[in-house]
Amino acid sequence: MHVKIAQDQAVQVPQKGRDKTTTPPHVVIVGGGFGGLQAAKALRRVPVRVTLIDYNNFHLFQPMLYQVATGGLAPSDITAPLRAVLRKQRNTEVLMAEVTGIDTREQLVYMDKQTLHYDYLILATGSSNNYFGHPQWEHLAPGMKSADDALTIRRMVFSAFEEAEREADPTQKCALLTFVLVGGGPTGVELAGNIAELAHHALEGDFRCIDPGMARIVLVQGPKHILPGFPPSLVHRATKELQRMGVEVRTGTHVKDVTESGVMIGDEHFPAKNVIWTAGVKASPASKWLQAEADNHSRVKVLPDLTVPGCANVFVIGDTASLEQNGKPLPGLAPVAMQEGEYAASVIADAIEGKKIQKPFHYFDKGTMATVGHSYGIVDVGPFHFDGMFAWLLWLLVHIMFLIGFRNRIIVMLQYAWTYITYQRGAQIILPSDAIHNPRK
Amino acid sequence: MHVKIAQDQAVQVPQKGRDKTTTPPHVVIVGGGFGGLQAAKALRRVPVRVTLIDYNNFHLFQPMLYQVATGGLAPSDITAPLRAVLRKQRNTEVLMAEVTGIDTREQLVYMDKQTLHYDYLILATGSSNNYFGHPQWEHLAPGMKSADDALTIRRMVFSAFEEAEREADPTQKCALLTFVLVGGGPTGVELAGNIAELAHHALEGDFRCIDPGMARIVLVQGPKHILPGFPPSLVHRATKELQRMGVEVRTGTHVKDVTESGVMIGDEHFPAKNVIWTAGVKASPASKWLQAEADNHSRVKVLPDLTVPGCANVFVIGDTASLEQNGKPLPGLAPVAMQEGEYAASVIADAIEGKKIQKPFHYFDKGTMATVGHSYGIVDVGPFHFDGMFAWLLWLLVHIMFLIGFRNRIIVMLQYAWTYITYQRGAQIILPSDAIHNPRK
Numbered sequence: 001m002h003v004k005i006a007q008d009q010a011v012q013v014p015q016k017g018r019d020k021t022t023t024p025p026h027v028v029i030v031g032g033g034f035g036g037l038q039a040a041k042a043l044r045r046v047p048v049r050v051t052l053i054d055y056n057n058f059h060l061f062q063p064m065l066y067q068v069a070t071g072g073l074a075p076s077d078i079t080a081p082l083r084a085v086l087r088k089q090r091n092t093e094v095l096m097a098e099v100t101g102i103d104t105r106e107q108l109v110y111m112d113k114q115t116l117h118y119d120y121l122i123l124a125t126g127s128s129n130n131y132f133g134h135p136q137w138e139h140l141a142p143g144m145k146s147a148d149d150a151l152t153i154r155r156m157v158f159s160a161f162e163e164a165e166r167e168a169d170p171t172q173k174c175a176l177l178t179f180v181l182v183g184g185g186p187t188g189v190e191l192a193g194n195i196a197e198l199a200h201h202a203l204e205g206d207f208r209c210i211d212p213g214m215a216r217i218v219l220v221q222g223p224k225h226i227l228p229g230f231p232p233s234l235v236h237r238a239t240k241e242l243q244r245m246g247v248e249v250r251t252g253t254h255v256k257d258v259t260e261s262g263v264m265i266g267d268e269h270f271p272a273k274n275v276i277w278t279a280g281v282k283a284s285p286a287s288k289w290l291q292a293e294a295d296n297h298s299r300v301k302v303l304p305d306l307t308v309p310g311c312a313n314v315f316v317i318g319d320t321a322s323l324e325q326n327g328k329p330l331p332g333l334a335p336v337a338m339q340e341g342e343y344a345a346s347v348i349a350d351a352i353e354g355k356k357i358q359k360p361f362h363y364f365d366k367g368t369m370a371t372v373g374h375s376y377g378i379v380d381v382g383p384f385h386f387d388g389m390f391a392w393l394l395w396l397l398v399h400i401m402f403l404i405g406f407r408n409r410i411i412v413m414l415q416y417a418w419t420y421i422t423y424q425r426g427a428q429i430i431l432p433s434d435a436i437h438n439p440r441k
Numbered sequence: 442m443h444v445k446i447a448q449d450q451a452v453q454v455p456q457k458g459r460d461k462t463t464t465p466p467h468v469v470i471v472g473g474g475f476g477g478l479q480a481a482k483a484l485r486r487v488p489v490r491v492t493l494i495d496y497n498n499f500h501l502f503q504p505m506l507y508q509v510a511t512g513g514l515a516p517s518d519i520t521a522p523l524r525a526v527l528r529k530q531r532n533t534e535v536l537m538a539e540v541t542g543i544d545t546r547e548q549l550v551y552m553d554k555q556t557l558h559y560d561y562l563i564l565a566t567g568s569s570n571n572y573f574g575h576p577q578w579e580h581l582a583p584g585m586k587s588a589d590d591a592l593t594i595r596r597m598v599f600s601a602f603e604e605a606e607r608e609a610d611p612t613q614k615c616a617l618l619t620f621v622l623v624g625g626g627p628t629g630v631e632l633a634g635n636i637a638e639l640a641h642h643a644l645e646g647d648f649r650c651i652d653p654g655m656a657r658i659v660l661v662q663g664p665k666h667i668l669p670g671f672p673p674s675l676v677h678r679a680t681k682e683l684q685r686m687g688v689e690v691r692t693g694t695h696v697k698d699v700t701e702s703g704v705m706i707g708d709e710h711f712p713a714k715n716v717i718w719t720a721g722v723k724a725s726p727a728s729k730w731l732q733a734e735a736d737n738h739s740r741v742k743v744l745p746d747l748t749v750p751g752c753a754n755v756f757v758i759g760d761t762a763s764l765e766q767n768g769k770p771l772p773g774l775a776p777v778a779m780q781e782g783e784y785a786a787s788v789i790a791d792a793i794e795g796k797k798i799q800k801p802f803h804y805f806d807k808g809t810m811a812t813v814g815h816s817y818g819i820v821d822v823g824p825f826h827f828d829g830m831f832a833w834l835l836w837l838l839v840h841i842m843f844l845i846g847f848r849n850r851i852i853v854m855l856q857y858a859w860t861y862i863t864y865q866r867g868a869q870i871i872l873p874s875d876a877i878h879n880p881r882k
Contacts, residue, residue: 057603058870074515076868083647084865093649096603096871114607148873162498162537166555206524208534407859407867411852418848424525426848427517429499430537432589 024049024091027348028109028118030099031284032059032082034334035318036124038341040092046349050092051116053109057081057096060147063334063399064412066190068150070198071158071428072419075147077411080404099125102289104311120313120348123286123300124341127319127332130280130297137258141275144187151431153276157195158430160274161203164210171271177215178272180263182255183279184221185228186370189242191276192219193373196245201374201423213246218272220265221251222279227370227378229331230385234378237387241376255279281332283320290314295322295329304360306344315344323361330363334402339363369395375420465490465532466560468789469550471540472725473500473523475775476759477565479782481533487790491533492557494550498522498537501588504775504840505853507631509591511639512599512869513860516588518852521845540566543730545752561754561789564727564741565782568760568773571721571738578699582716585628592872594717598636599871601715602644605651612712618656619713621704623696624720625662626669627811630683632717633660634814637686642815642864654687659713661706662692663720668811668819670772671826675819678828682817696720722773724761731755736763736770745801747785756785764802771804775843780804810836816861 025048029036032054040052058079067073082094101110102121109116129143142152157179164176179195181188199215206212219226219242225235226242226249239249250265257264262271280297287294292308293301299322300308306321308314318337323330330336343361350358367381369391377392379385396416403409415426466489470477473495481493499520508514523535542551543562550557570584583593598620605617620636622629640656647653660667660683666676667683667690680690691706698705703712721738728735733749734742740763741749747762749755759778764771771777784802791799808822810832818833820826837857844850856867 056871057599074517074868075872076515076870079870081647081869083644084869087646095607097607147870151872158498166536166538203524205528206522405867407856407863407865410855411867414851414855415848424848426846426852427515428522428525429517429520429588430497431516431592 025119025348025352026051026117027120027122028053028116029122029124030054030109031124031126031318031320032056032094033062033124033126033318033337035337035341036122037082037085038338039122039124039317039345040086040341041089042342042345043348044089044091046091046345047352048091048120048348050089051095052082052086052092053095053097053099053111053116054082055096055098056147057083058147059085059404061399061403061408062145064403065144065147065150066187066194067415068147068427069144069153069157069191070194071154071202071425072194073412073415074427075151077408077415078403079147080408085404099289104290104308104314107313118313120315120351122315122317122341122344123290123320124316124318124337125284125286125320127281127283127297127299129277130282131277132280134258137277140258140260141182141263141277143277144191145281153191154427155430156274156276157198158428161207161210161212161215162430163273165207166209173210174214174216175262175271176273177210177212178218178262178270179215179274179276180218180220180265180270180272181276181278182220182263183277184219184223184226184249184251185278188219188221188276188278189226189238189370189372191278192217192247193242193245193371193376196242196247197374197423198425200246202425202428204423216248216272217246218248218250218265218270220253220255220263221249222254224252226251229368230370230378230380234380234385234387238370238372238376238378241372241387245373281319283322286316286320290316292316297322305347305358306340306361307347315347317341317344325363333368335366336363369398371395374423466789466793467492467558468561468563469494469557469559470563470565471495471550472565472567472759472761473497473535474503474565474567474759474778476778476782477563478523478526479779480563480565480758480786481527481782482530483783483786484789485530485532487532487786488793489532489561489789491530492536493523493527493533494536494538494540494552494557495523496537496539497588498524499588500526500845502840502844502849503586505844506585506588506591507628507635508856509588509868510585510594510598510632511635512595512643512866513635514853514856515868516592518849518856519844520588521849526845540730545731545749545755548754559754561756561792563756563758563782563785564731564761565757565759565778566725566727566761568722568724568738568740570718571723572718573721575699578718581699581701582623582704582718584718585632586722594632595868596871597715597717598639599869602648602651602653602656603871604714606648607650614651615655615657616703616712617714618651618653619659619703619711620656620715620717621659621661621706621711621713622717622719623661623704624718625660625664625667625690625692626719629660629662629717629719630667630679630811630813632719633658633688634683634686634812634817637683637688638815638864639866641687643866643869645864657689657713658687659689659691659706659711661694661696661704662690663695665693667692670809671811671819671821675821675826675828679811679813679817679819682813682828686814722760724763727757727761731757733757738763746788746799747781747802748788756788758782758785766804774809776807777804810839812836815864 061078203212253266283299317340377395379391502519644653694707758781818836
């Protein structure tokens with residue numbers, strides 16, 4: 001273990017070995033994202049004691065994060081306080097803490113100031129941005145994984161227009177109005193479409209010295225096509241839609257360098273002050289904590305029952321796990337994480353009841369959808385694939401349904417309706433206010 | 442002038458002396474709060490060129506800031522982008538910039554990277570927190586003037602409960618659950634009432650190791666009574682209501698010291714990790730910029746037409762101005778600032794038309810109101826003063842009416858209704874997420 005704890009720091013003394021006659025088994029879940037929260041909920045009627053640990057005090061609904069980044073929603077509209085969600089689940093407690101390491105032999109989870117003993121452990125720590133060996137690009141090209149990330153991008157986008165309005169040098173003005181999105185997955189596509197819409201519609205008439213419509217939005221994708229995984233016909237039409245919205249789509253080319261002044265894409269230099277990174281993810285340090293075998297995205301290679309080889313009581317789920325189904329790796333999607341959370345909880349429930357045989361995890365793919373711009377989406381469900389306004393509406397309805405909390409659903413629905421009708425966005429604010437001189441702060 | 446500009450930094454070369462036959466007079470307004478925005482709007486049909494400068498890209502509706510601080514609203518719910526508000530006012534432009542100085546002889550406004558020439562200047566730069574000669578208290582006891590401030594207090598309040606949940610030492614736990622509000626004006630009262638409500642209702646059942654209802658909320662006020670300016674009967678009933686909600690009201694006593702471990706109030710030490718400062722305001726550095734006479738709150742002493750002695754084309758309005766009416770100083774309220782903005786604009790319009798005689802500024806007091814807690818308010822309008830649920834409702838309706846933007850009004854109304862019905866708050870999130878170890882970050 002790379003983490004040492006001083007015993008006097010351990011506020012809560014680890015409970016080594018439990019009294020089986022009185023204390024129910026302790027399930028520790030690390031991470032309150034889609035997988036971790038689903039696992040916690042699935043354990044509500046199981047005779048266990050659950051502790052859910054997260055660095056944040058909220059669950060984040062990542063699929064709508066692009067709206068926070070482009071000023072359409074507030075972070076609080078798509079988050080739910082973990083304590084409120086699990087308030088009535090009396091066998092469960094929530095800890096807002098940072099996990100720093102795990103000891104699988106002693107069954108301990110190390111945190112800042114505290115250590116916990118577990119009987120079962122579920123690691124659902126998600127993923128972070130992958131700069132493929134170029135960590136120095138991170139502060140120049142923020143990613144889009146957390147609420148903080150989305151607010152950083154919001155500051156960057158709106159500050160760019162503000163600074164361009166005041167900039168006299170035409171070259172600098174152009175660079176301030178150039179947005180390069182690295183990565184053509186759903187997040188990159190959503191952001192590109194929404195920044196284009198912002199420039200061409202939401203900010204129209206707001207400035208006196210620049211025309212926001214002059215903004216150049218470039219979407220860069222390494223593979224031949226954007227939106228990998230979607231049927232070619234939908235990809236083709238989504239690409240056309242992006243181009244119609246004013247997005248330059250560059251596929252089959254890679255980012256060679258990111259600097260203060262711009263991006264090197266293939267052999268071409270793009271002067272750009274705004275670079276957003278959605279090109280890749282890498283798993284959180286769970287594999288290091290466990291000293292377990294990982295794939296090339298640092299995801300822990302798990303067994304078909306989602307446990308770690310050699311640790312039958314340690315599960316890894318969601319973006320942190322690497323598992324193949326039908327010869328293909330499972331994608332890093334919310335439904336995968338949720339089904340894995342549900343499955344891990346059921347394995348634990350069965351083990352406690354003394355049942356032993358359990359079918360391996362099987363992901364049931366209900367289909368995928370993506371949104372591109374103001375009212376254009378694509379849907380790929382079984383034999384059906386279609387695009388356009390109806391696909392967008394379906395995307396919206398399904399996602400609002402999966403949002404946690406009645407209040408959030410109403411507020412988000414209203415704000416999408418507002419943006420749909422007026423093209424305006426309700427959260428175009430730059431905070432903290434000293435960010436103008438350093439939009440990436 | 443304490444500010445020097447290098448000519449090569451001045452992106453926009455100052456327009457020294459304008460061609461009177463073609464260019465309309467240039468009115469520069471510094472500050473997009475209630476006063477500045479009102480002045481800009483009032484100039485929409487006047488043959489002038491208006492530049493509104495603000496450090497933020499938004500107008501903030503301060504009367505509802507306490508809801509942001511206590512997790513009821515998102516900052517974007519009570520802000521309106523200045524550009525969007527003034528989009529259709531073609532004689533007006535908005536600059537997001539920091540003013541660093543003013544030269545009244547050359548009629549110049551200095552900003553970071555830029556300098557502007559003015560024909561008329563309206564300073565509406567507002568106020569900041571006044572620590573009465575103890576600047577070292579500022580980082581220990583944040584104030585409540587800006588959106589940033591409100592987010593800092595939100596982080597502090599919610600992190601305090603999170604840390605108390607994990608704290609083993611009972612003394613530390615108590616200090617984490619003690620909230621001291623310094624200042625018994627409307628802001629201190631609103632915050633005290635809302636933190637009490639949070640502790641006793643919104644967070645009920647959320648924690649396993651602490652009872653949020655154990656929280657101690659202390660409101661400290663130097664004068665004999667809270668809510669100065671309100672009729673004694675209303676003050677008496679509001680005090681009773683606060684006490685009913687669980688707030689300790691300490692009047693006629695002063696804060697002697699603020700440290701990491703607590704507050705010294707009179708001769709009594711309160712161990713407290715959460716201190717919020719609403720005790721006083723001081724005006725922004727406008728008086729220094731102008732080298733003009735100021736009162737003991739740094740407010741510029743203005744003439745009855747709101748101009749600065751010796752500068753007939755420089756107006757100071759709102760919290761930055763010091764003016765007496767009927768022998769009493771005008772209070773730092775939104776209606777005062779708005780009426781002053783309106784007046785300054787009318788003086789400029791008259792001057793341009795060649796009219797010279799203008800009545801001195803007169804503040805028309807429509808009455809004052811305050812909100813205390815979940816559904817209790819006080820109203821003092823002419824001969825009428827009443828308190829309770831109806832007063833609260835009136836407060837809410839009047840304030841929603843004054844909010845800018847249809848979207849904001851709907852969203853805020855819904856969220857108040859939601860909190861009223863469920864006692865829950867929609868924005869209980871701690872951001873940025875690395876704030877747990879340093880809630881005041």
